[in-house]
Amino acid sequence: MSAEAPLRIGVVCYPTVGGSGVVATEIALEAARRGHEVHLLSYDRPARLSRPAPGLRFHGVSVSAYPLFRYPPYDLALATRMLEVQEEANLDLFHVHYAIPHAVSAYLANAMGKGQLRWITTLHGTDITIVGADRAYMRPTRFALEQSAAVTAVSRFLADETQLMFGFREPLEVIPNFVDTARFKPGTAGRFYDRPDRERILVHASNLRPVKRVADIVRAFAIVASRVPARLRIAGDGPDREHALAVAADLGVADRVDALGSLSIDALEKLLADADLFLSASETESFGLSMLEAMSCGVPCVSTNVGGVSEVFGPTGRLVPLADPAAMAEAALSFLDDAAAHRAASAAARQRAVDEFEMSRVVERYFALYDRVVRAR
Numbered sequence: 486m487s488a489e490a491p492l493r494i495g496v497v498c499y500p501t502v503g504g505s506g507v508v509a510t511e512i513a514l515e516a517a518r519r520g521h522e523v524h525l526l527s528y529d530r531p532a533r534l535s536r537p538a539p540g541l542r543f544h545g546v547s548v549s550a551y552p553l554f555r556y557p558p559y560d561l562a563l564a565t566r567m568l569e570v571q572e573e574a575n576l577d578l579f580h581v582h583y584a585i586p587h588a589v590s591a592y593l594a595n596a597m598g599k600g601q602l603r604w605i606t607t608l609h610g611t612d613i614t615i616v617g618a619d620r621a622y623m624r625p626t627r628f629a630l631e632q633s634a635a636v637t638a639v640s641r642f643l644a645d646e647t648q649l650m651f652g653f654r655e656p657l658e659v660i661p662n663f664v665d666t667a668r669f670k671p672g673t674a675g676r677f678y679d680r681p682d683r684e685r686i687l688v689h690a691s692n693l694r695p696v697k698r699v700a701d702i703v704r705a706f707a708i709v710a711s712r713v714p715a716r717l718r719i720a721g722d723g724p725d726r727e728h729a730l731a732v733a734a735d736l737g738v739a740d741r742v743d744a745l746g747s748l749s750i751d752a753l754e755k756l757l758a759d760a761d762l763f764l765s766a767s768e769t770e771s772f773g774l775s776m777l778e779a780m781s782c783g784v785p786c787v788s789t790n791v792g793g794v795s796e797v798f799g800p801t802g803r804l805v806p807l808a809d810p811a812a813m814a815e816a817a818l819s820f821l822d823d824a825a826a827h828r829a830a831s832a833a834a835r836q837r838a839v840d841e842f843e844m845s846r847v848v849e850r851y852f853a854l855y856d857r858v859v860r861a862r
């Protein structure tokens with residue numbers, strides 16, 4: 486079979502705005518554009534699957550709300566749906582994103598289907614660094630990874646963590662996340678030094694979970710805003726939204742913080758394209774997809790020096806210690822108080838996104854892997 490032969494591919498992911506769902510959906514859409522038959526399974530339509538796409542079918546997975554089930558068994562419902570789709574479409578392979586519980590559901594579907602399924606598992610982050618390290622999930626996750634036809638990780642950091650924390654000894658390919666640099670590109674509105682009010686637009690985009698430490702971003706922003714005209718735009722929604730807004734009120738910057746909620750991809754592109762700086766204060770970040778999208782828009786990034794972020798930044802952006810909003814503010818001001826430094830950082834960020842993480846080139850590596858897995862049957 487040649488790399489170009491159309492395949493029948495099942496993709497399993499979480500549908501939320503989080504990066505793994507974005508990566509999975511973009512791969513699925515690209516596979517469909519290239520003529521493969523794609524079946525995408527999730528409990529909801531993924532955020533980036535806003536329009537119907539020829540060649541791609543969405544299969545919803547529903548879990549019944551039986552009163553006895555304090556914890557509805559999604560992994561069982563997913564395994565059943567995977568096997569049904571396998572039988573109906575005679576898939577060549579599944580590609581599951583985020584190990585828990587997707588890889589375990591794949592194993593179960595395969596066992597029920599007497600060995601019909603092959604699946605590739607892509608590790609994204611907390612499936613290894615936080616959730617996977619929980620004793621309750623560790624053994625089934627490691628087992629399902631060992632049974633996968635191939636396992637990939639989105640950064641070297643995550644691959645190393647998987648080997649270290651899981652004692653995982655099988656081959657593990659690093660395929661980084663990617664960005665469509667034609668969509669995520671610098672805007673036409675110019676940067677702060679082009680605007681009459683010289684207001685600096687700082688952005689953050691995430692699912693606002695505790696791991697993102699959004700309050701640290703607000704604290705860093707308050708320092709920045711005490712030195713230069715500035716506004717913070719927060720995209721996304723999650724459990725720490727109210728806390729972040731309360732910190733903004735305590736620090737007297739509530740009127741300069743916009744909590745925008747979940748955005749469509751078009752709105753996110755516009756937000757990033759017109760921004761001056763992206764801030765990330767995460768406790769851990771295996772990759773940091775929204776930062777890559779910001780870089781692609783020519784937006785310099787400042788992030789905590791955690792996980793795989795340095796692999797994404799390369800020589801661009803600035804890394805600061807965890808839980809140090811003052812250091813984050815100083816790093817931010819090094820770009821926001823110096824137009825020449827900002828121009829250089831903006832160009833370097835865009836260049837790195839184009840050179841290292843352009844979607845079509847990275848996705849090609851997944852298709853090569855699909856081909857290898859199918860050939861090895």
Ligand code: GMT
Nearest residue numbers: 503504505609610611770771772773774
């Ligand atoms: O692992 C998570 O927290 C969720 C996951 C997701 O579904 O968004 O995020 C991870 O995967 C992204 C896509 O590969 C990465 O860009 C994020 O860095 C990673 N998050 C963490 O490691 C905290």
